[in-house]
Amino acid sequence: MRDAASTSDEKTVVIGAGQSGFSFCARLRELGYLGDITLIGDEHHAPYQRPPLSKAYLLGDISLDRLLLRPSEFYPDQRIELKTDMRATGIEPDNKTVTFGNGTRLSYDKLILATGSTPRTLPPGLSGGLDGIYYMRSIADADAIAPEFRSGRCGLVVGGGYIGLEAAAVAARRGVKTVLIEAAERILQRVACSQTSDYFRDLHRAHGVDIRENVGLEALHGKNGSVSSATLSDGTLLDIDFVIAGIGILPNADLAAAAGLDCENGITVDATCTTSDPDILAIGDCACFPRNGVQLRLESVGNAIDQGQLAASTVMGSDEPYRAKPWFWSDQYDTKLQIAGLSTGFDSIIVRQGKEASCSHWYFAGDDLLAVDAMNDPRAYMVAKRLIEAGKSPPAHAVSDINLDLKDLLKA
Structure with missing residues (x-):
């Protein structure tokens, strides 16, 4: 690892103030980096935990301040300049500049892309621009959904992955009559064995959730601009008050691709989290890295933390490769x-x-x-x-x- 003093005049810019971006900045300071660190997020909030959004936060068991990864004073104390409500619109690798929607331009010596991911959305023709259709990715999403979770309401959850199941669990606990549909033959088919699917199907049904597998969504219908019913692929017409779609996520790689970086299933990086541009690194959900001879992405908190810390070591001169240690969790009931x-x-x-x-x-x-x-x-x-x-x-x-x-x- 090189002498940290040699970095005193450098500028490191981090796009994305989620778990991976935060972990990178904190670790870089721990390693003795003396240059400027600017952490930029497109949300209003300082870096926060996302997993509790569809669990404890939505239930009201934890408050907003407990979601924050660090209190506000952490950032000035660590000489990390935190900028919120800013969306990057372009990268100019030749002159090492990032442009933002508010007209700001920032130069960098090292650029870290921690741009995360975005929920897949229902096709426009299916959703029809109706209100009452929700996705779960941010504090704003959770805050928008929370008022729907009232006893006597009827909710449709589209997607039997972990996000959909967690949302269904919270809805059921709030007294919402909940129907969950999964187009595949079973819930969790993409990520788990049939025995695990059986376990969670039984768990949800025991709590009153109506799980329907091998059933898709054909159309949503509305009244006064809000969703009011849904037609399923088996012909069933359901009266509903709202919809939560948990049908997967997409890596936010458009910014990198527009800048000419190699991208496939996310932003392509090597074992040190470095992209096809040696001065740009990518970490977290958006990064597609090598493991056992293949490129893959991991959508998890553990991966975000570990890659952020590894990338900080890379910036400080280390060539240690990233060795993923995958772990995940889900809380339901x-x-x-x-x-x-x-x-x-x-x-x-x-x-x-x-x-x-x-x-x-x-x-x-x-x-x-x-x-x-x-x-x-x-x-x-x-x-x-x-x-x-x-x-x-x-x-x-x-x-x-x-x-x-x-x-x-x-x-x-």
Whole structure:
């Protein structure tokens, strides 16, 4: 790592004030960077946590100030210039300048793209420009949805991924009559095994959510400019008061692509988070990085934090490669799901029943442990996470032995 004093006259600009942008700035100062750091966000708020938006914040269990990653004084104390309500409109790599919608132009020595992602939206022809259709990505989104969550209301959730399921859980807890539709054969089909789908289908139905799989949305209808009913692909007509669409996200790569950077499924970076321009890095949801010989994106808080910190080391002269340690979580009702690893390519599942309502699903490809879904089973999660990060795979028969203390798997 180079002498931090050599960076005293440099300017680092970070576009995107989410988890990854914040983590980069904080880590860069920790590493002794002496130059200017400017952190720019297009929202009104200082950097905040996004995962609680569809859970505790929407339920009213935590306030806005508890969402913030740091109090306001953190930024001047760390000599991080935080600019909010600013949207970048262009990058000029040849003269190292970023332009913004308000006319501001900023020069940089290093530019960090932490532009995140945007929810996929329903087709315009389907939504018809009606009010009462919501997406979940920001504080503004959660604040807009919250008034809809009243007892006696009828809500339609489109999409059976984790965002849709979390929104359905909050709606049901608020007394909303909730229907969730999933166009695929089962909920969580893209991200989890059928056993995990079964677990969460049963959980939601036990709380009164009407889950309909292999059913899509054909049309939305309105009265007085607001959604009032929905036609489903099986011909069902539902009377509803609002819609929440959780149909995936898209990486925000347009700014990078317009600047001539390599982009495919996000902004293409190498193992040090550097783009095709050596003075521009990309981190978080928008970055597509190499792992095990393929390029992929990870949409998670853990990835955002780790890439932000790695990119800070890169700016300080390190060539250490990024080694992703995937982990995720989801809170639904009184169930905490913790996921370690990536399950892509699995060919068998070991179901381990824990105490009371806890259980875990272990994904194997041959003899290799790939990932674990742990439901209210933090011990299974922690053991699996350590095994996966160490590259160790326990015998499947040992995992299925409920009389075996899971910690013994770490001794092998």
